[in-house]
Amino acid sequence: MAQEDSNVIDQPEVLRHKMVSIEISGKKYEVPEGITVIKALWHTGQEVVRGAGCLGGFCGACATYYRTKDDPKVRTCLACQMAVEDGMSFTIMPPFPARKALYDIQSLKDPKQDLFNLYPEAPLCRNCNACTEACPQKIDVREGVWKAVFGDFKSVSEMFMDCVMCGMCTPVCIADIAPNLVALYVSRAQGAHFTEKPLGLDIRIKEIQDGRFNDEWNKVLAMSEQQLADHCATVK
Amino acid sequence: MDIHALQQIVHQTRDARRKQTIPKFSPADRDQLIHKYHPDYRASAYRPIRFGPNADDQTVVELAALLEGDSSIPEHIDLTPHYTTDVLVVGGGGAGCAAALHAHATGAKVILATKLRLGDSNSVMAQGGMQISVAPEDSPVTHFLDTLKGGHMQNDHELLKVMVEEGPSIAKWLIELGVLFDRQADGNLHVKKGGGSSKPRLLTCSDYTGLEIMRVLKDEVLNQKIQLLEFCAAVELLSDENGQCTGAIFKDLDNHRHVVVAAKSVILATGGIGRLHIQGFPTSNHYGATGDGLCLSYRMGAKLDHIDTFQYHPSGAVYPEQLIGALVTEGIRSEGGHLVNAKGERFVNELDTRDVVSSSIIRECEEGRGIRTMSGRIGVWLDTPLLDAEHGPGTVEKHFPAMMMQFERFGIDISKDPVLIYPTLHYQNGGVKIDANSETNVKNLFVAGEASGGLHGRNRLMGNSLLDLMVFGKRSGLTAASRALSMPQGKLTVNHLQQFRAEAKKHGNSSGVISPMILPAYTRKEAERTATK
Numbered sequence: 001m002a003q004e005d006s007n008v009i010d011q012p013e014v015l016r017h018k019m020v021s022i023e024i025s026g027k028k029y030e031v032p033e034g035i036t037v038i039k040a041l042w043h044t045g046q047e048v049v050r051g052a053g054c055l056g057g058f059c060g061a062c063a064t065y066y067r068t069k070d071d072p073k074v075r076t077c078l079a080c081q082m083a084v085e086d087g088m089s090f091t092i093m094p095p096f097p098a099r100k101a102l103y104d105i106q107s108l109k110d111p112k113q114d115l116f117n118l119y120p121e122a123p124l125c126r127n128c129n130a131c132t133e134a135c136p137q138k139i140d141v142r143e144g145v146w147k148a149v150f151g152d153f154k155s156v157s158e159m160f161m162d163c164v165m166c167g168m169c170t171p172v173c174i175a176d177i178a179p180n181l182v183a184l185y186v187s188r189a190q191g192a193h194f195t196e197k198p199l200g201l202d203i204r205i206k207e208i209q210d211g212r213f214n215d216e217w218n219k220v221l222a223m224s225e226q227q228l229a230d231h232c233a234t235v236k
Numbered sequence: 237m238d239i240h241a242l243q244q245i246v247h248q249t250r251d252a253r254r255k256q257t258i259p260k261f262s263p264a265d266r267d268q269l270i271h272k273y274h275p276d277y278r279a280s281a282y283r284p285i286r287f288g289p290n291a292d293d294q295t296v297v298e299l300a301a302l303l304e305g306d307s308s309i310p311e312h313i314d315l316t317p318h319y320t321t322d323v324l325v326v327g328g329g330g331a332g333c334a335a336a337l338h339a340h341a342t343g344a345k346v347i348l349a350t351k352l353r354l355g356d357s358n359s360v361m362a363q364g365g366m367q368i369s370v371a372p373e374d375s376p377v378t379h380f381l382d383t384l385k386g387g388h389m390q391n392d393h394e395l396l397k398v399m400v401e402e403g404p405s406i407a408k409w410l411i412e413l414g415v416l417f418d419r420q421a422d423g424n425l426h427v428k429k430g431g432g433s434s435k436p437r438l439l440t441c442s443d444y445t446g447l448e449i450m451r452v453l454k455d456e457v458l459n460q461k462i463q464l465l466e467f468c469a470a471v472e473l474l475s476d477e478n479g480q481c482t483g484a485i486f487k488d489l490d491n492h493r494h495v496v497v498a499a500k501s502v503i504l505a506t507g508g509i510g511r512l513h514i515q516g517f518p519t520s521n522h523y524g525a526t527g528d529g530l531c532l533s534y535r536m537g538a539k540l541d542h543i544d545t546f547q548y549h550p551s552g553a554v555y556p557e558q559l560i561g562a563l564v565t566e567g568i569r570s571e572g573g574h575l576v577n578a579k580g581e582r583f584v585n586e587l588d589t590r591d592v593v594s595s596s597i598i599r600e601c602e603e604g605r606g607i608r609t610m611s612g613r614i615g616v617w618l619d620t621p622l623l624d625a626e627h628g629p630g631t632v633e634k635h636f637p638a639m640m641m642q643f644e645r646f647g648i649d650i651s652k653d654p655v656l657i658y659p660t661l662h663y664q665n666g667g668v669k670i671d672a673n674s675e676t677n678v679k680n681l682f683v684a685g686e687a688s689g690g691l692h693g694r695n696r697l698m699g700n701s702l703l704d705l706m707v708f709g710k711r712s713g714l715t716a717a718s719r720a721l722s723m724p725q726g727k728l729t730v731n732h733l734q735q736f737r738a739e740a741k742k743h744g745n746s747s748g749v750i751s752p753m754i755l756p757a758y759t760r761k762e763a764e765r766t767a768t769k
């Protein structure tokens with residue numbers, strides 16, 4: 001099926017669907033109803049290099065602005081996770097030149113204070129809530145920025161576990177904050193500095209270094225193929 | 237029939253099924269099932285490779301054509317380097333980032349090139365977790381035995397021992413970088429049980445394990461100011477007069493120019509082959525999973541291992557149409573989700589290995605006990621509401637937020653409605669043969685992660701991929717960097733291409749395709765457009 005000329009994405013059953021009119025970057029096209037935004041691009045003959053990544057809703061490469069028929073509200077989505085509908089209009093978001101602060105996460109002395117040196121714009125949030133509305137992952141981004149500023153790093157790290165780093169919260173910010181980058185810093189600081197060290201892990205590392213499993217290794221690695229297969233079968 | 241009407245049977249049979257235990261197959265039954273239903277045993281999908289290091293070995297026709305494919309590079313090309321480095325990493329997923337970070341940490345100069353953006357990969361989608369034997373009742377030896385059993389005893393013992401033993405120190409490294417693994421109340425790492433494993437061993441970050449690890453590693457690559465070449469696809473490797481690897485040629489996908497990079501060693505971390513859609517399967521893989529590293533190394537003379545075996549993940553979405561092939565995490569089954577056929581019956585122990593579970597799903601569908609969607613696809617039910625019934629309301633939402641959101645976008649609440657699934661092409665079990673330092677039989681050519689082969693045998697166990705990436709990313713990075721510090725840069729030639737082309741000619745020329753593929757050909761052409769009207 002997947003030879004160079006056959007197109008596995010446009011399955012025949014998809015093509016049987018009724019056609020709808022959409023606009024891609026201001027240009028009108030007819031595409032089958034219900035295919036994803038990214039497939040609509042392929043369907044209309046466009047080569048996609050930038051604007052596609054994991055195709056599974058995790059990498060944030062396909063951040064897209066869209067509007068539905070007669071609705072003035074411009075919304076955001078991930079192009080691989082959104083179905084087209086009649087009258088829809090969309091444009092893939094170009095890469096946005098947000099500033100990422102550089103830091104050595106492990107050597108930070110006071111991560112909660114360092115936030116204001118690394119991202120001095122973070123406390124300047126004017127509460128417009130545009131970032132939250134722009135988030136295709138439904139994260140309460142504005143709330144997260146405030147929690148970061150007030151030092152509640154734990155909550156931020158939990159709230160932003162869903163963040164795919166698409167960056168759609170950034171162009172809408174009137175205070176020039178890049179909330180996803182702030183949250184990434186905060187989450188890493190939470191993990192590296194404010195989370196308990198797992199003692200069991202250190203014990204296991206030491207056991208391996210001290211050769212606690214050597215006898216068992218020697219026994220297993222000396223087995224014939226059949227013995228090993230039999231031994232594996234006993235592991236339940 | 238409407239999909240909502242069809243799923244009623246899942247709700248009706250739920251309570252009765254909860255009382256059932258389904259035994260695992262005996263080794264003999266399991267082998268018989270796999271031989272009859274697993275796509276790896278569909279002989280018509282395979283052919284021998286005609287020439288090269290794996291001449292006469294069987295692989296799927298799609299991959300054979302690419303391996304025998306010709307390079308886009310002519311023999312007389314200007315090889316004046318645009319960049320010179322100690323270590324060149326090709327690929328920006330988990331293995332690539334780990335390799336780059338470890339090589340950089342030794343003081344070597346590192347360039348990381350990737351055909352999409354840094355981080356665009358399968359790694360970012362890994363939901364199930366990472367297997368590391370941290371629990372007191374578990375051990376690296378048990379991890380070794382479970383993996384061996386899952387891999388049909390075909391795993392390379394040396395690689396496997398290295399992986400399971402280095403696992404705990406990898407977890408420590410990631411925690412120090414700020415990765416937020418799920419914890420128990422006492423602060424220790426929380427472990428979940430994965431399919432085919434005898435002990436709970438999966439470290440998780442809810443169902444975003446890969447995303448969380450990749451967010452952190454990407455950020456760290458940027459913080460360390462490692463030089464990046466994004467949207468640069470590797471199209472050929474470079475060799476010196478002794479056939480050792482000395483760099484690579486890239487095609488810049490923005491301006492279509494060639495970029496020549498001279499490197500003392502090259503680490504290919506280019507991932508798998510899902511986007512070749514072998515045997516017509518949909519795939520859970522990312523856009524760039526086209527097996528580029530296999531083609532590049534093969535032309536250079538690197539031997540491949542286990543390239544006749546692929547992993548079809550049991551649970552790829554079948555409905556809605558937009559999510560075809562997308563993964564429904566194995567975590568659902570780990571937490572007790574049942575697989576249910578059209579008659580409302582369970583038919584396999586859901587925690588058996590992936591090849592067994594996939595084969596049994598294919599059996600159900602081929603024997604008429606599958607569920608057909610309105611668009612003609614077929615699958616079986618995964619009873620997701622069972623998790624809420626079993627562990628209390630809100631369980632699905634709390635443990636699988638990523639999946640909840642994915643289906644919610646199409647108006648499906650998976651905590652209330654079961655999900656229709658069918659196996660999806662997920663992973664390349666084999667790949668380029670490597671040693672314990674991740675080096676191939678071509679000197680100074682390293683391969684790490686899914687592109688490499690041997691470690692997983694004929695079936696990879698759930699949760700072993702993320703660990704593979706971190707361990708062999710690290711080992712390749714460290715070995716490449718330490719060697720680079722004590723050797724001069726070799727000459728840049730494409731002599732290996734002359735040899736490859738000469739051999740192709742002897743065997744009736746190459747397959748006629750240009751490889752690597754770089755990106756799948758999803759863009760519809762004009763002829764197809766008029767044909768469908």
